[in-house]
Amino acid sequence: MYKRILLPTVLILIAALALAACQPTATPAPPGVQTVEVTRIVEVVKEVPVAEKKLKACFIYVGPIGDIGWTHAHDQGRKIVDEQFPWLETAYAESVPEADVERFLDRFIVEEKCDVVFTTSFGFMDGTLAAAQKYPDKIFFHCSGYKRAPNMGTYMADFYQVYYLNGLMAGALTKSGKIGYVAAHPIPEVVRHINAFALGVREVNPNATVDVRWIFSWYDPAKARQAAEAMIAEGVDVLAFTEDSPTVVQVAEEYTNKGQPVYSFGHYSPMAQFGPNSMVSGQLVHWERIYEDILMKVYLGIYTPKNLENVDYWYILGQKGVELGGDFGVPINPKFEAPLKAVKVTDPLLGEISVYDLVFKRLEQMTDPAVLFDPFTGPIKDQQGQERVKPGQRLSLYELTTIDWFVEGVIGELPR
Amino acid sequence: MTIWDQILSALRAAVPAAAPLLYGTLGEVTAERSGVVNLGMEGMMLMGAVVAFAVTQATGNVWLALLAAALIGALMGLIHAFATISLRVNQVVAGLALTMIGTGISGIMGKRFIGMPPRVQLKPVPIPILSDIPVIGPILFNHDVLVYIALLMVPLMWFLFYKTRWGVSLRSVGEDPATADAMGVNVFRVRYLAVTFGGLMAGIGGAYLPIVYTPAWIEGMTAGAGWIVIALTIFSMWDPARALLGAYLFGGVRILQYRLQKLGVSPPLLNTLPFVFTILVLLISAGETMRKRLGAPAALMKPYAREER
Numbered sequence: 024m025y026k027r028i029l030l031p032t033v034l035i036l037i038a039a040l041a042l043a044a045c046q047p048t049a050t051p052a053p054p055g056v057q058t059v060e061v062t063r064i065v066e067v068v069k070e071v072p073v074a075e076k077k078l079k080a081c082f083i084y085v086g087p088i089g090d091i092g093w094t095h096a097h098d099q100g101r102k103i104v105d106e107q108f109p110w111l112e113t114a115y116a117e118s119v120p121e122a123d124v125e126r127f128l129d130r131f132i133v134e135e136k137c138d139v140v141f142t143t144s145f146g147f148m149d150g151t152l153a154a155a156q157k158y159p160d161k162i163f164f165h166c167s168g169y170k171r172a173p174n175m176g177t178y179m180a181d182f183y184q185v186y187y188l189n190g191l192m193a194g195a196l197t198k199s200g201k202i203g204y205v206a207a208h209p210i211p212e213v214v215r216h217i218n219a220f221a222l223g224v225r226e227v228n229p230n231a232t233v234d235v236r237w238i239f240s241w242y243d244p245a246k247a248r249q250a251a252e253a254m255i256a257e258g259v260d261v262l263a264f265t266e267d268s269p270t271v272v273q274v275a276e277e278y279t280n281k282g283q284p285v286y287s288f289g290h291y292s293p294m295a296q297f298g299p300n301s302m303v304s305g306q307l308v309h310w311e312r313i314y315e316d317i318l319m320k321v322y323l324g325i326y327t328p329k330n331l332e333n334v335d336y337w338y339i340l341g342q343k344g345v346e347l348g349g350d351f352g353v354p355i356n357p358k359f360e361a362p363l364k365a366v367k368v369t370d371p372l373l374g375e376i377s378v379y380d381l382v383f384k385r386l387e388q389m390t391d392p393a394v395l396f397d398p399f400t401g402p403i404k405d406q407q408g409q410e411r412v413k414p415g416q417r418l419s420l421y422e423l424t425t426i427d428w429f430v431e432g433v434i435g436e437l438p439r
Numbered sequence: 440m441t442i443w444d445q446i447l448s449a450l451r452a453a454v455p456a457a458a459p460l461l462y463g464t465l466g467e468v469t470a471e472r473s474g475v476v477n478l479g480m481e482g483m484m485l486m487g488a489v490v491a492f493a494v495t496q497a498t499g500n501v502w503l504a505l506l507a508a509a510l511i512g513a514l515m516g517l518i519h520a521f522a523t524i525s526l527r528v529n530q531v532v533a534g535l536a537l538t539m540i541g542t543g544i545s546g547i548m549g550k551r552f553i554g555m556p557p558r559v560q561l562k563p564v565p566i567p568i569l570s571d572i573p574v575i576g577p578i579l580f581n582h583d584v585l586v587y588i589a590l591l592m593v594p595l596m597w598f599l600f601y602k603t604r605w606g607v608s609l610r611s612v613g614e615d616p617a618t619a620d621a622m623g624v625n626v627f628r629v630r631y632l633a634v635t636f637g638g639l640m641a642g643i644g645g646a647y648l649p650i651v652y653t654p655a656w657i658e659g660m661t662a663g664a665g666w667i668v669i670a671l672t673i674f675s676m677w678d679p680a681r682a683l684l685g686a687y688l689f690g691g692v693r694i695l696q697y698r699l700q701k702l703g704v705s706p707p708l709l710n711t712l713p714f715v716f717t718i719l720v721l722l723i724s725a726g727e728t729m730r731k732r733l734g735a736p737a738a739l740m741k742p743y744a745r746e747e748r
Contacts, residue, residue, distance in 0.1 A: 087546060089553045089658030118659070236697050239707055243662045244653035246693065249456060253697035256448040268657045296556045297655065435701065 078322050080104075080314075081137035082115040083127050085144035086242055092267020092291045093241065097143045097166075100310030104318055107311075111318060121146030128154035132161055139321055141314070142166065145210065151175060160328050162321055167212065169424070176326070176334035178313050180344035181212070183219040183423065184389045185306040186263070187398035188347050188382050189288040190223020192303050193231075193261040195366040195378040196286050196359070197224075200231045203254035205264035205271050207241045209438045211426050213265050218430045220263050222398045225432045227368045227378055234259060235435040244270040251275070255285055263288045269297040276301045286359075288349075295349035295356065303359045305349040312344050337420060340389045347386055355382070399423065404431040449694050450578045454586055455652060457690025459484070459644040459661075461589045463668035464675060464682040465596055466640025470516070472600070472677055473633035474613040474738040475523055478534025481665025482541020483515045483638050487645030489545040492552055492656040499558045501650050505585075505643060512642020513635050515541065520634035524627055527742035542659065552656035561585060561651045583651050585643070596679040609633060613736030616743040626743050641665070674716060677736060688716070 082101050086094035094117065105113045114135055116127050124147045131137045132154070139162045142151045148168035155163045155175035163175040171177055193202050202224055206213050221233040234257070236250040247270040251262055255278060262285060264271040272294045275287035279301035287298055289305025313336050320326040326334065338344025348354040355363065363379035370376055373384060388396035401412035405428045412418060418426070429437060463480055470477050477483075487508035494504040515537060522533040561583040570580040579590070600606040611619040612629045620626050648660050667689055675682035696706040 087658035089546060089549055089656075091554055091655070091657055095553065234701070236700055237706060238697075239710075240662070242659075244655075244657055244660055245456065245648070245662060245664070248653055249452065249694050250697040252452050253449075253694070253700075256445060256452075256698070257701075268653065268660075269655055270653050273654055292554065296554075436703065438705070 075110075076322070077110055077112060078108075078139065078318065079112045079114070079135070079137045080139045080141065080318055081131040081135060082113065083119050083124060083131070083140065083142045083147065084115060084117045085121065085146065086118060086267060088115070088117050090242055090267040091269055091294070094143070094267070096291050096308045097141075097310050100314045103311035104314045107315065108318065108322070110322060119147075121150075124150035125153055132158050138162065139164065139318065145212075162326060162328055162331065164317060164331075171332055171335065173330065173332050174328035176317070176331040176336070178317070178336035178338070180308050180310060180313060180336075180338040181215075182306040182308070182345055183215050184340050184398060185345055185347050186216045187219040187223040188385060189263055189304055189306065190220040190225075190233075191227050191378055191382050191385070192223075192355070192359070192363060193220070193263065193286070193288065194224035194226065194228035195363055195368075196303065197228065197231055197261045198284075199258045199260045200228065201254075201257065201259045202231055202233045202261045202263070203251065203259035204233055204235045205247050205250045205254075205262065205266055206235050206237050207265045208239060209237060211424055214429065214437065215423055215426050216265060217433060218426065219398045221430050221432045222403070225430075227366065227381070231432065233433045235429075235433060237438060238266065240266070242267040244268040247271050248274050255283075260284065261286045264290055267291065269294040272298040272302050293348075293350040295353065298349075299356075300358065302349050302356060304347060304355050307346040307348055307351060309338075309344055309346065312342065313338055340386070341392060341394055343390075347382075354386070355379070405429060406431060406433060445698065447574070447577065449691075449698050451581070453687055453691040453694045454579065455582055456694055457686040458586050458589050459647040459652065459664055460667060460671060460689055461593075461683060461686035462640045462644030462647065463665065464671040464686055465589075465592055465679060466512075466516075466637035466644070467668055467672040468675060468677050468679060468682055469596070469609070469640070470634045470637030471672055471739055472609050472613045472736055473630045474616060474736050474741060474743070475520070475630055475634050476530045476534060476740050477516070477519050477537070477634060477637055478531055478669060479515065479519055479537025479541065479638075479665075480534075480641050480668045481661055481663070482538035482545075483512050483641035484541075484645030484648075484661045484665045484668075485545040485659065486515060486541045487512045487642030488649050488660055489549045489552075489656060490642075491646035492557065492649040493548065495557055495559060495650060496552060496555065501559055501561050504650055505646055508642040508646035509639045510642070512645070513639040516635040516638020516641070517631070519638065520631045523742065524630045524634070527744060530740050530742075538665065546658050549656045549658055553658070555656065557649065557654045559650075560654045585647055585651060590683075593679050593683045600679060610736070613738055616738050616741075620743075620745065630743075641668075644668075670714060 084094040084097060088094050088098040101113050105111060119127050121144060124142060128140060131140055141164045143166040145167045148165055148170055151163050151165045152170050152172060155172045159174055165177050167179050168177055204217050206217060217235055224231050224233055234254055236254060238246040238250050240246055247266045247268060251271045251274040262271050262275055272287045272289055275285040276298040278285040287302050289302055291308060294305060295302055349356055364377045366378045367375055368378060385396055397417045399418040401416045402410055402414040403412035405411045463484060467480060490511045491504040491508040494507040495501060519533055519537055522528040523530045563581055563583050566580040570576045608624045608629050612624060612626050616626045645661060649656055671685045671689060674685040692709060692712050696709040700706055
């Protein structure tokens, strides 16, 4: 009930904001084209309850929907909105090579008659922009990129806060002081996550290190296993990763069951069942939150092919776009409650506190609408010991999305 | 951990990493020896993987799973054999079609297994006495049964190829089917058997992933292993013993790249090494005389029809 009242209010507010932002000259309403624009939008809003309007949303995925990772999570989001909105029809194409996206976009627009197309890989960015220019009356949304157009917006649900929380736990649980990270590709998103993770680790365990291995693939279970095993052989006993399969979790579970405890943090999808004895927590995503919002606004006529130039979604803990845990609703594997409560740290503001409590305190602070805490708050030094963030300052969204340096404590070079 | 321990652990890790490649390569070597290229490796391995996982979930028995994977691989091999031997379809096209079919069907079949942990999994079985030998013991004799079987297949196949009548028939069919036919060898039967056997091995190689190496069903989980097998077959110059060498070289390089990354060795560069070797082998074997000496089957990719003799 609450949601039903809230949504239209928010929508109207955003509509007003969007209009104000996109057409600053239109608000004082001088006679001209812009005024016509505004009335048209209002009319569409009125029409909605009466007319049997349908909307078709199409999704272009870079991987198979069965990857238990990125694409799987996007498809879960698609399924949820598909069921939720009776007026919505969806279609998707999976495993689309990045070079082929324009061909798929043509097909979706021309043959499938899609009204809105979502493209869910960074590499789809230029192809999506080209299609947006080719079909100016259709709406496009591109995930994880930065290029926009009047009919093309961008969106992203980001994990950096959750990685930081995982890092706190990793720092508390490591015995060797060596923590490993199996990383996909050296792009800002992954670098940001490694950094956030390392910041968490070093907050509770200032001497611990985070060793990084690049597998140069978003999805390759065999490589993930080999990278994880290589680090375990060097004494690493906690693993986090960016790769779209539960392999790292399984490797950790194997070693743990053999009597050599190695702990892990799941990535993207609920992976708890792959590591019941060894997976501590993880990162989960709710793409449906973003899809709901976008599609509802398109349906209501708030988003049109003319006003998306400044529409950029950045959903983090505060927007409930992401969640801490290895399974929905389970932030920390109960097996690790006692070990995490046993480790105490002293925080300048919170005093002596167990890592378990610290995790929930930080979670609460970051979920707060005012975002009372951010992992990327200075002083932060880079690998060379140079101060990159001044005390008390936070990295801006732009700095976060373009980050290309490792924080202190990360081992390994950033391939360029 | 000392450097020595590191080297040991890398060598040990290379053995299971190479196992699926070895199965696939031995299969493809057999098929190509009879004169039929099968580019459907990736598809057959994926089908083997998904069927193995499905049977594991249904029965909780890995051996049944393995049998089913071998059968589905063999069935796909048989389809390729029918298309290329009986219908004399272009082998490259038929093989690619097989890969597409395998990728697609395995994806659809596997939908319900996404996110499921396996009910059972093959565990390493150290071989009593042998695994106690220093150095070699832990590297070679502390693995799962499928690794041992793969290792045993190598001398067995070498023996079959070079020391038995059956091997002579197989090789002669791949070199000069018309003459083999005149000598009384049933060309069609030999080719059918070789291609079907190739599929069977691919099925087992694929099954190795979900029941041992990366225990779960993940769509497209072979991630290109089938194509590496094709390269390996050329690298091995159609010889089972060299297939062993090649598989461990490819496996070893993949293991090494994560151990050397810390020292600043570029992984993509290291990753290309096996392919560079393959190209070198191809270059060397390109000359007609070298080609004969290195043993590329002369009738490879040439369909055989009796009436055209």
